Amino acid sequence: MSEPKWGIVSTIKAPMRDVLGFAAYHLQRGAHRLYIYLDTPDVATFTALKAHPKVRVTQTNAGYWAKKGARPDKHQPRQTINAADAYAKRVEVDWLAHIDHDEFLACDTPLPEQLAVLPDACFCARIRPVEALAWDGPMTEPRPFKGFALPMPERRKITEALYPKFGAHVNGGFLSHVAGKMIYRTGIEGFSVKIHNAFLGEDQNPGQVELSAARLCHLHGADWAKWQAQYAYRKDRGAYRAELNAPFDQGKGGLNMHDLLTQIEAADPIGGLQAFYDELCTPRPKLLEGLGQYGLLHWHMLDLDNAIAEQFPDFA
Template identity: 50%
Template sequence: MDGPLPRWGLSSTIKAPLQEILGFAAWHLDRGAHRLYIYLDDPESDAFDILKAHPRIRVKRCNTVWWRNHGGKRPEKHQVRQTINATHAYARKAEVDWLIHMDVDEFLWPETTIAETLAKLPPDIMTVRVRPSEALAGTGKSYKAFIPTSPDRQGIIERLYPTFGLHLRGGFVSHTAGKVFVRTGLEGIKIRIHNAFRGQEMNPGETETDHIALLHCHARDWDDWLAHYRYRLQFGSYRSDLGALRPPEKGGMNLHDLFRWLEAEEGENGLRLFYDEVLSDAAGLPDRLRAEGLLRRHELDITGTIRKHFPEMP
């Protein structure tokens, strides 16, 4: 591509501690983001002034006034709040050529640079999917790669997770859909969590890239996973309304039902059995992933990037 590289940015609705917010922002500034559109789900977050002072960040407090101006009242479900804010960011006067919606525990990892990858796309490509790699809990350096669709995909998953693989979509505890970059300037675009819609058309002009990974840090360790477990079970990625991998008559359970069953049968020990087989980097999973060619190693220097982009922080 001749001429300047495309500019890209991201939007995110965030409720998290200050250091996590700054780490997420700093990492993506360091990857070359031209704009970060951050919507603070906690309007009293102490991150507001720090973010607002950065020239490449646009930040909004999602307070009563904000929601009064965007639908009348604050939606109960955080997924709805995310989609409203992501669509708002997309509808702004364009400051970037591509925009992606992400969560605070997701980190883009490009092979070269994100701008170079986007620059190579033909002009008829409007949406670009990036697939996730799910972090193993423990050292923070090991990840399980996305398993592409193939005749042996479920066989691979059941070799990796002999006890629980029947219930794991793509072998992940979190999503396998990834997120999408959307070319800006398209009319009538509505952003959802994992997709973009133009009317009834999902992801117009879509392609997928394997040159950018979406590192999803779903759980740092056992205590962190357990601390988020109840919320996810009721409202998040383990909630009851999400579909199972296979129908109940064939033994299928979604994660909500699986976790409820484990707790009823074994209590917290049952949850620990699941964690050790599916999430932990200290219980044989890295070796099984390596044998299948699915172990990835990435080291995120979050502390260093915070110092670089927010030097006023102690």
């Protein structure tokens, strides 16, 4: 019996180098197909991706949206529509993961081996994230990522110990999601996927299994400058938008990220956000030691330049 083939679908709006790095990294690690939807039409990036035999790239231009209906204003529904489009295509992979261009799969054992042993009743598997700490070392060396404990009581206790100033309000010490992303079987009638969950009719995440030997390396706050540059958009329309629920103590004084950040800004307009970022993302020795003691420190090397040179040599 042959090993299952896997692929990725992603909706991306980013500079060409970032898109090629994302694609090359996953091709280098065995992705059989990448279905990439360019959220803003980009001829140069489209041409570069289309030349690779394992990449299926779509310009989500006016013609594309004319077939899908009106282009949603927010990127989250656009992601969902594009994921559905990829799922409906001629099946070229056995498993498909819906992830973003700042997320990179890392596995302790080859992903096909992990997928091959899943029971037939498992239609989807969850890959939990580890979040990048700031790092100025070379890309040719591993960089640190922080994890979190899965059981909530343990998670909250550890988080408050590692991040004493802000940890009581931040889920696992993460700036972004802890839900991770799904990889799911293809070719199932009535199956659909959203950003963090999958559905078969009304059944959410049917047969879900946690892939404990796979991680999603998330470069959400990889350095202060990039985090600051994306902060306003994320607070208005992205991961920190106002309508999201608080991670815990919902309705009992718990703060969502939007409210927490608003309070931090109000209390210290100049240094508040810097202090928040520094506590959660600066790889100071005490934090690295604490993460290590709890088994939550992970080191992964992405080396995107090497991946681009291998998979897209004309653009290296």
